[in-house]
Amino acid sequence: MDELLKYLESIHAMSDGLKEHLAVTLKEKRLLRKDYLLRAGQASRQIYFISRGLLRCFYIKEDQEVSSWFMKEGDVIVSVESFFGQKPSYESIVALEDCLLYYITYDELQYIYRHFPEFNFIGRALLEKYYTLSEQRLYSLRMQRSQERYEYLLKHHPDLVLRVPMKHLASYLGITEETLSRIRSKLN
Amino acid sequence: MDELLKYLESIHAMSDGLKEHLAVTLKEKRLLRKDYLLRAGQASRQIYFISRGLLRCFYIKEDQEVSSWFMKEGDVIVSVESFFGQKPSYESIVALEDCLLYYITYDELQYIYRHFPEFNFIGRALLEKYYTLSEQRLYSLRMQRSQERYEYLLKHHPDLVLRVPMKHLASYLGITEETLSRIRSKLN
DNA sequence: TGAATTAATTGACAAATGTCAATACGAGTG
DNA sequence: CACTCGTATTGACATTTGTCAATTAATTCA
Numbered sequence: 318m319d320e321l322l323k324y325l326e327s328i329h330a331m332s333d334g335l336k337e338h339l340a341v342t343l344k345e346k347r348l349l350r351k352d353y354l355l356r357a358g359q360a361s362r363q364i365y366f367i368s369r370g371l372l373r374c375f376y377i378k379e380d381q382e383v384s385s386w387f388m389k390e391g392d393v394i395v396s397v398e399s400f401f402g403q404k405p406s407y408e409s410i411v412a413l414e415d416c417l418l419y420y421i422t423y424d425e426l427q428y429i430y431r432h433f434p435e436f437n438f439i440g441r442a443l444l445e446k447y448y449t450l451s452e453q454r455l456y457s458l459r460m461q462r463s464q465e466r467y468e469y470l471l472k473h474h475p476d477l478v479l480r481v482p483m484k485h486l487a488s489y490l491g492i493t494e495e496t497l498s499r500i501r502s503k504l505n
Numbered sequence: 506m507d508e509l510l511k512y513l514e515s516i517h518a519m520s521d522g523l524k525e526h527l528a529v530t531l532k533e534k535r536l537l538r539k540d541y542l543l544r545a546g547q548a549s550r551q552i553y554f555i556s557r558g559l560l561r562c563f564y565i566k567e568d569q570e571v572s573s574w575f576m577k578e579g580d581v582i583v584s585v586e587s588f589f590g591q592k593p594s595y596e597s598i599v600a601l602e603d604c605l606l607y608y609i610t611y612d613e614l615q616y617i618y619r620h621f622p623e624f625n626f627i628g629r630a631l632l633e634k635y636y637t638l639s640e641q642r643l644y645s646l647r648m649q650r651s652q653e654r655y656e657y658l659l660k661h662h663p664d665l666v667l668r669v670p671m672k673h674l675a676s677y678l679g680i681t682e683e684t685l686s687r688i689r690s691k692l693n
Numbered sequence: 694t695g696a697a698t699t700a701a702t703t704g705a706c707a708a709a710t711g712t713c714a715a716t717a718c719g720a721g722t723g
Numbered sequence: 724c725a726c727t728c729g730t731a732t733t734g735a736c737a738t739t740t741g742t743c744a745a746t747t748a749a750t751t752c753a
Contacts (some may be wrong), residue, residue, distance in 0.1 A: 383647060397640045407644075431624070437625030438618065444632040445589040451639045452585045456595075458646055459571060459679055463710075483731065488740090491647055494590040495708055498732050599717050649711090651740075671701065684740060 318343060321366045321419050324391075338433065342425050346418045348372075351433040354410040354418075361399035361406050363420040367392050371480055372418025375488070376408040384489040386454065387413070387477050393443055399452075413481060463492045464500045506531060509554045509607050512579075518624040526621065530613050534606045536560075542598040542606075547589035549594050551608040555580050558604025559668055563676070564596040573678040574642065575601070575665050581631055585639075651680045652688045663692060 322336060331339075336375070338357060346365070348354060356359050367390050372383045374396065376431060385408055388394045399406035417482040421429075429436050467490055471478050478486065487497040509531070510524060519527075534553070536542060542560060543549050555578050562584065563572045573596055576582045587594035591611060609617075617624050645657040646680055659666050666674065675685040 362534060378648075385643070385647070398637050401637055426539070429627070432623045434625070437622070437629055441618070441625055441629050441632060444636055448632055448636040448639060449589055451588050451636060451643065455573070455639065455643055455646065458643065460566075462678060463708095480731095484729095491649060493711060494731070495712085495733080499710095502732075608725060649739095670699095672699095682701070683703080683742085687740095690702075 318368075320344070320368060324366075324386060325439055326498055331439075332433065333404045335429070335433040335436060338429065339421075342429075343419045344421070344500055346420060347417075348412040348418065350412055350415055350426050352412045352416075353419075354412065355396055355399075355406055355408075357407055357409045362423050364393065364395045364400060364423070364426055365418045368417040368419060370412060370418075371414040371438075372410055373413050373481070373485055374408050374410050374415060375485075381484075382488060384485045386489070387474075387485070389400055389476070393447070394404050399446075399481040411487075420435050422481040429476060443464040454464060459493065463496055465504070466490045466492075467500050468504075469496065506533070506556075506607055506609065508556060509668075512554075513627055514659040516630045517623060519623060519627075520621065522565045523617070523621040524622060526617065527609075530609050530617075532609070533606060534604075535605065536598055536600040538603055540600045540604075543584055543587075543594055543596075545595055545597045546593050548591055550576055550591075550611050551616055552583045552588060552611070553581060553606045553608040556605040556607060558600060559602040559605075560598055560604060561601050561669070561673055562596050562598050563673075570673075570676060572673045574677070575673070577664070580643065581635070585635075601673075613656075619630040637638050646679065651684055652691070654678045654680075655685065655688050656692075 318340070321351050322339060325331060325339075326336075346354075348370065354365070357376060367388060371387060371389045372394065373384055374386045374388070374394075375382045377383070386457075396399075396406040396408050398412060399405070399408075400423065403486070426440075429496060453473075457466055457473070460466045460469065465485075470486065470490065483497055483501075484494045487494045488498065506528070508548075510519075510527060511680060513519060513527075514524075536558065540551070555576060557578050558579045559575060560582065562576070562582075564576045565571070572625075582598070583589075584594040584596050584598060586592070587596075588611065595628045599691045601613055614628075618628060641661075645661070647655055648657065655674075658674065658678065672682045673687055675682045678685065680688075
């Protein structure tokens with residue numbers, strides 16, 4: 318929890334009141350591998366900080382799972398459209414490794430924005446960061462050749478390539494396991 | 506300009522001081538079709554509101570233009586990575602139609618965030634909106650078949666399909682003009 | 694208005710990726 | 724240690740999309 322507070326403080330100073338409020342509001346959650354953090358159809362009502370572990374965001378397309386992204390320790394996560402719009406999520410979030418998370422609810426976040434104005438700076442900064450990352454993913458997925466997309470992932474997220482099973486990387490890259498396997502063998 | 510102030514006010518009330526400050530800070534810019542708003546290599550130093558017109562964001566990939574998105578009247582626009590990171594842009598922005606824009610600089614925006622705290626609510630709300638749209642574009646571009654991607658675009662942005670030349674839509678969809686042309690003739 | 698330019702369509706063939714089936718590998722467990 | 728189950732690899736062939744070239748349609752502007 319200290320780790321999270323330090324992270325937030327590194328973005329913008331927080332009053333003692335805000336820090337105390339966060340300390341009593343933040344809740345801890347532990348997940349085992351394969352546990353769900355969010356199931357498609359539910360609205361994403363919490364925003365999480367990952368202290369330890371790795372999670373996968375995915376949705377179902379023609380009976381197949383399509384991974385949309387992977388999130389690890391140090392990340393703040395939600396199902397974007399569902400959380401900000403407070404409507405049912407089309408995607409699910411599941412743990413790929415055992416996880417330790419801290420979270421607050423959507424309503425608690427709105428309360429903090431209203432009562433601790435300085436937190437708006439932090440919220441804005443985090444949104445700018447994750448929006449930028451989303452645009453980078455768009456850029457990388459627009460690459461026509463699947464090999465380029467894989468190489469981009471390998472260069473910018475080498476840790477994910479090591480930690481995430483190939484089949485999930487393949488669906489994220491928009492190709493089949495077989496094609497990814499052939500790309501990998503070609504690159505070695 | 507009134508239109509922009511009303512739009513911002515609809516997101517969150519603004520003090521008279523803020524409104525007056527905006528009124529003197531906002532500058533107007535007019536573009537003719539084919540004029541550039543931003544050239545690759547420059548940092549995106551302004552944030553624009555489009556009052557009238559249509560613009561295209563694109564970058565060069567292997568001597569070809571790849572369109573990343575299209576923005577029209579009512580939109581707030583920047584080259585995301587370049588503006589928020591204040592670093593050189595890999596993409597350019599060019600007018601597809603004659604445009605009327607209002608803008609402020611990055612520094613002026615930071616000044617407003619510091620001196621008019623209520624504006625942080627507005628900035629956050631706009632970021633949530635455009636971040637969500639970015640995620641929706643990711644979702645649509647992950648569709649494997651180009652026909653599905655085109656149909657998604659047609660359903661969610663029918664106006665763009667009418668206003669943007671096919672070759673730019675094709676490069677946005679990650680396909681060639683020829684493939685898009687065949688998809689369109691199949692759908693009719 | 695008409696010539697020049699740009700945009701869109703169509704055809705024939707090539708390249709990339711998907712599908713399906715078989716096989717190999719590897720971590721976890723009795 | 725061997726068995727199992729999920730994961731990854733490989734091969735043969737089908738489908739989708741790209742490439743190049745030619746043609747038609749639409750727009751621009753002198």
